[in-house]
Amino acid sequence: MSVRAIPRVKRLQAFTLIELLVAMIILAVVGIAAVGLFFSFSRHFEQSADLTIARQRGEMVLTRLELPFLHAGLSMPNDPGVFEDVFVVRSNPGVDLLAALRSDTRGWDRPIFLPDSVKIAGTDYYKKIGIVYSLGSGVGVLAEGDAEAGQEVVLDLSSPCPGDQLKPANFSLSVMTDYWVSFSGCQTPFIVKNISADRKRLTVVASKIDLIPQFSELQYVRAMSAYVNNPGGSSPSFYVRDVTRSPAQPIVEGVSQALFSFDEQNSLLTVHLLLRGNRRFFEKITLGDVSGWPLDEIVTDEDRHYRLIAMTASWRVRN
Known part of the structure; x- marks a missing residue:
């Protein structure tokens, strides 16, 4: 009768307490580092977005x-004394843009006006800052015009001027920049006295003598x-x-x-x-x-x- 050999089973060993503690410490260190990295990234992202x-x-x-x-x-004088004169057209009735500018900022007397200084x-x-400037219209003047102080000048234009940018002066209402134009190559702003029905002819008046060159560009004063x-x-x-x-x-x-x-x-x-x-x-x-x-x-x-x-x-x- 033969005797069968029974295989010996290897005994399993559990983790010791020290090993568990080491594993927990490693996990805690990794977790803290991950949380710190996350908050660092979030703070950097917030700062960058801000x-x-x-x-x-x-x-x-x-x-x-x-x-x-x-x-x-552009297309207007820089000298304060001359600037004050050209924006007051003494026609009948007169048009005074200077008063409108000074109702916004007291003492406004030049194209680039800077009150409240700190040295x-x-x-x-x-x-x-107060700025008076000219915007190009893309509309040309077909013939030159000689302007006398307070006298009307009729100008034919290359194309109609837009109604939302330019208006004939209404002397019963407050003065608007929409009533004023300038021309390239000219140093005098003009008031718009009349606009034809097809908006291709302007009647303008200036405060002083000046020449509007042929093919100069119509500009809106703002x-x-x-x-x-x-x-x-x-x-x-x-x-x-x-x-x-x-x-x-x-x-x-x-x-x-x-x-x-x-x-x-x-x-x-x-x-x-x-x-x-x-x-x-x-x-x-x-x-x-x-x-x-x-x-x-x-x-x-x-x-x-x-x-x-x-x-x-x-x-x-x-x-």
Whole structure:
């Protein structure tokens, strides 16, 4: 009778307490690192999004300012005394755009007008700007016209002028920039006395003698003022007014402060913007100087509860 060999079963061993503790510590370290990485990434993403929003706000403001700044003073005199004279046409009845400009900003006496100055290291900065500028129409004058002070000049145009940009002066209503035109190659603005039914003939009047060249371009005179409402306070916004055509309108929120300057010698117009992100922190988040901002003394305590960036842009004025 044979005896069968029974295989020996290997005994299994459980984890010891030390091994379990080591495993738990490793898992805890990895978990803490993962959570820390997640929060670090989230914080970086939030900061990046906040600064991107602030930068987009600045780009919106600069886009709105670019056209008026580039066309500031085009086809009109820069000298304050002459500027005041050409925008007062002493016909019967007279038309005075200067009074309308000064109802918006007191003392307005030139195409680029800067009130409320702050001097920094020898440079004057201003918190508000007024611009009188000319917009090209693409419409040409078919023959030259000799203008005498207060006398009518009839001009034939290459194509009809649009009704939403130009109106004959209504002397019983407030003066509007829609009543005024200028011409390329000319340094005198004119009031529009009459527009023909087909809108291809204009009757204009100037305040002084000037010559309207043949094939010169008809231009629309416009005026704009720009500033920050409640600068450095709660809920500041950048305001723009199309003077005589509409009231001041907020175009961008979160623009805390704006400073303007004009280098007349080099015809360089500059704007500095201090811009906030969306989130307001309980504690001050921005400490010290803001890179690119020329006057840190006017950065308020309220500003410092936001992430801040500064943007600067300059334009060379063509006139």
